[in-house]
Amino acid sequence: MIAEQFLTRSPELLARYRHRLEEIKSPLVADEATWSTCALQAERIIQDCAQSLRSGRPEVRSGLVQQVEGLGTERATQGIGGVHSLRAGILLFDLVFDTLAETVATKPEEFDRFRAGVRALQRGIGMRLEAGALGHDTYLLNTVREVNAAAQRQLAREIHDHLGNHVSLALRQLELHELELTRGAGPQEIGARIGAVKETLTESLGIIRDLVTQLRRAEREGTLESSFAAFLESMEITASKVRIQVNGSEEWATQPVLDEVFLVVRECLRNSLAHAGAEHVLAVVDIAPYGVHALIEDDGCGFDVSKVATAGRANGIASATERVELLGGTILFTSDPEVRGTRVTITIPLRNLPGDSVDSGK
Template identity: 80%
Template sequence: MGRAPELLKEYRERLEGIKSPLVAEDAAWESCALQARRIIRDCADSLHRDRVEVRGSLIQQVESLGMQRATQGIYGVHSIRAGVILFDLVFDALAETVAAVPSEVGRFRAGVRALQKGIGDRLEAGALGHDTYLLNTVREVNAAGQRQLAREIHDHLGNHVNLALRQLELHELDLDLRPEDAAARLAAVKNTLTESLGIIRDLVTQLRRAEHEGTLQSAFTAFLESMEITEPQVRVQVNGSEEWATQPVLDEVFLVVRECLRNSLAHADADHVLAVVDIAPYGVHALIEDDGRGFDASAVATAGRANGVASATERVELLGGTILFASDPVAGGTRVTITIPLLDPPGEPADSAT
């Protein structure tokens, strides 16, 4: 416990090194540091008592923390990365604590198990809170869409159908009295019903718009077709609803991911290239990876030969996001992870009839 301040200091420095949003603001770091202190305390108690001591009642509070981080646009992957870093730091501290007394292996085992359980249980609770927020948000967005559809049906389609019915009633009343007006009346009914069919087609088109042109998926498909790729095998997948992001953000995401794909296709000599874009109510997350020959990202940037890397980084940072390049020039393979927060939470759109 005497080393706790030192461990927390190094913990924060490592999180800053990977540009984690958990240290971007003081409030986010304080909640992260609080959980770290509790984990360290549980490890110390387990080491001291030679049995696993993890305070489960405190872990349950993390579920609300998971919901809070979701509202802040902090992806679960950042919590996992932070957990891995904390595990490494505390594991080494536990090992150093018992290194002078080899006979205390049992205590070391209890401390490590407490470390594993403390981090694992918190990640699980945080994921539950995160999922709860996401499900509630999706439910709210779906409800807003249903309300929009109800308004469209009531205001436009319902009005036209009522008008057609009224015209038919008038036709029945006037059929015997003024038969010369029957043809005109029926023509008006036909026109009204034709307009109603047009409204129905428009509503169906809106409901299916995610399947038509203009989506990120179709844009990436068109890009890959233009490249006339024979090798390597390339797969691009877009998940989520594009309604959660503005068009300028989607345009930037496309340009950045496309640049990463171009780099892989041009330089990696890979067998497989994968790009996955996840669009959620609180942010956009993208992963691009290949199994080709890697490169030293820091060396390339220092040498001034990373125009693509610099351009992608600048675009993401201008959106308030982060981009990380991980590559191994010896073992091979490159992975790029992109996180862009969406500052405006989804809700019922003001101009919903688009």
């Protein structure tokens, strides 16, 4: 009986679920095709909860869960990071849990069935997040492998086409020099030949330096992290107060995207220090082939997010939001004036995966 009562609220649950995702600007509701896959998983979780209410024991159809691994890969190709699936899972858990509790609120004798339904809910969401993360990580690892392979092929071409050609030319010039010596060539001819060899070898050294520079990309990278370091130094902020970490390769994002990320994160840091009165601030920027994800947390005084959302466009937070949205990304502020601490999460998809242009010279 309670299972049927619970199932009758399924359409309402899905509608509320979509509304909550729209409120946080989740890319899972950006288009109907993406939402339909999200709604399908939610429906299956609700059905498993209903079946668990009937039987009195947790029941999750594991065969259907395994299909989510492919869904995780699909979302990665769309530039939808795993954090969005995690947020969606938390939202769905809250909504379904409350509905389960309301369904059995007047039936304390059904507590065991309620517990079975909650366990099915937890397992269904957890197993799907795990399977999706596996597909997502597999895609990411394969992408990184392809990028490395493309870079190696490019390096091989550079060595063969440029360095190899110059070395071959220098060797040929030395062979001609030997022939001229056997023929009794004069000092002027010998000098010209030796000069040509030196010039060729000098050009070869230039090519070697260029290749070494490419191999030392790690030394050239870190521009984002160094920019943050320069900002903190200019503000005379110590590392104990603000900690910034940049992970991943900056080659996976274009310079305009990196510039915007720096400006947005810097604005968040300024707000934490100037307005929130934070004692400690943490900023983490993760750069991956599929997108850029940033997290900024502080222990300062919170603020009313709804009031900030309706503030004038000159507001710094509104400006940060606009910058992220222009890049096709999302920014989410979590704060409360009655609770210390503010959390900002930023996700920007990278549509053009690295490696797309690496081999353009083939």
